[in-house]
Amino acid sequence: MAELSTENSSFIPFNRPFFSGSEFDLIRQAIANRRLSGDGEFTKQCHAILEQELGVAKALLTTSCTHALEMAGLLLDLKEGDEVIVPSFTFVSTVNAFVLRGARPVFIDIRPDTLNLDESKLESLITPRTKAIVVVHYAGVGCELDRIMAIARQHGIPVIEDNAHGLFGKYKGRHLGTFGALATLSFHETKNVSCGEGGALLINDSRYIERAEIIREKGTNRNRFFRGEVDKYTWVDIGSSYLPSEILAAFLRAQLEVRASIQAARKRIWEYYAEHLAGWAATAGARLPFVPAHCEQPYHMFYLILSSPGEREELIAYLNRHGINSVFHYQPLHLSAMGQRFGGRPGDCPVAEDVSDRLLRLPFYNDLTEADQSRVVTALREFRFQRFVEAVS
Numbered sequence: 001m002a003e004l005s006t007e008n009s010s011f012i013p014f015n016r017p018f019f020s021g022s023e024f025d026l027i028r029q030a031i032a033n034r035r036l037s038g039d040g041e042f043t044k045q046c047h048a049i050l051e052q053e054l055g056v057a058k059a060l061l062t063t064s065c066t067h068a069l070e071m072a073g074l075l076l077d078l079k080e081g082d083e084v085i086v087p088s089f090t091f092v093s094t095v096n097a098f099v100l101r102g103a104r105p106v107f108i109d110i111r112p113d114t115l116n117l118d119e120s121k122l123e124s125l126i127t128p129r130t131k132a133i134v135v136v137h138y139a140g141v142g143c144e145l146d147r148i149m150a151i152a153r154q155h156g157i158p159v160i161e162d163n164a165h166g167l168f169g170k171y172k173g174r175h176l177g178t179f180g181a182l183a184t185l186s187f188h189e190t191k192n193v194s195c196g197e198g199g200a201l202l203i204n205d206s207r208y209i210e211r212a213e214i215i216r217e218k219g220t221n222r223n224r225f226f227r228g229e230v231d232k233y234t235w236v237d238i239g240s241s242y243l244p245s246e247i248l249a250a251f252l253r254a255q256l257e258v259r260a261s262i263q264a265a266r267k268r269i270w271e272y273y274a275e276h277l278a279g280w281a282a283t284a285g286a287r288l289p290f291v292p293a294h295c296e297q298p299y300h301m302f303y304l305i306l307s308s309p310g311e312r313e314e315l316i317a318y319l320n321r322h323g324i325n326s327v328f329h330y331q332p333l334h335l336s337a338m339g340q341r342f343g344g345r346p347g348d349c350p351v352a353e354d355v356s357d358r359l360l361r362l363p364f365y366n367d368l369t370e371a372d373q374s375r376v377v378t379a380l381r382e383f384r385f386q387r388f389v390e391a392v393s
């Protein structure tokens, strides 16, 4: 769009928000509707797209994935002393949402291939106090859901899918976000489909629907009132304000409408990196993302796992000098200041500890051009060549 020109064209950022072109028109319509608070026409349209496309019983837009996770924590009725199993390799919100309710996080390590929760370690961490298993589909690549869901079912424990990365990803042909009792999405500006800050709670176990509507509306039965089911609305439960304004919902609808072209563009970008970096990775002792054959990924992220933490530091600095912004990702939560307060110690999650120091994410956004990707690939090759020259001279 002409009025949204890029800043310095020679700098390749890690992320750049994408505009489909119809955001302004839809926001203008939201303003013309004289209805800016939540749950108006645009919010309902976003709900319908998500419910139909994914096949979930209920989708509720929220102000962030963090808030959708907090709603999950409230819906589970967690209390002091309850335990929630969470991967150590994730964003703080995956854990904070449950800690806020008084639960104790029990950190589980990740698989070295997909960087998802290691399901082989799950059973040994379950105790009579375990009230939820929270899975994160890292980079939108599905966790081993058959095994995880079977274990959860056997112990009667609900599964919550933190699917911040994985909208439109699939496990064995079925959409991520449709397996757990509850699942969450993020529409933060770094995600494939975004509205700046936003998220959604997906409800697969319909027993949670009515209470979720109440919790999202400050603990009131306002939704029932609007549907004409009660003659006035009142305070019926605990809750907060988790619904986004119609302005954000209009923006999000503009992006959801072009989801097919967004996904196609991201597929091209991901495959370009994969094709042009395969040989590089082999000589650099690095590895590229792994996607099991039974998972369809949504092309959210492209990362490298480098041979050492030192090499990562040098590569970040090298790319920066060449106008390319690359970034690391999660630090293991069990070793964070808060994680240690819950008993986290070095060695508890060895794979997360090792990988987090070597992982580097490359620039990836919907309108990243092939010319810019080629610059990234060339810079990586030149970095490798310099290291080789240094080693032999």
Ligand SMILES: Cc1ncc(COP(=O)(O)O)c(C=O)c1O
Residues within 6 Å of the ligand: 064, 065, 066, 067, 090, 091, 093, 094, 136, 162, 164, 165, 185, 186, 187, 188, 198, 199
């Ligand atoms: C796995 C995971 N969960 C939750 C979040 C929080 O998302 P939001 O910024 O929408 O609150 C993030 C952030 O990117 C994330 O990576």
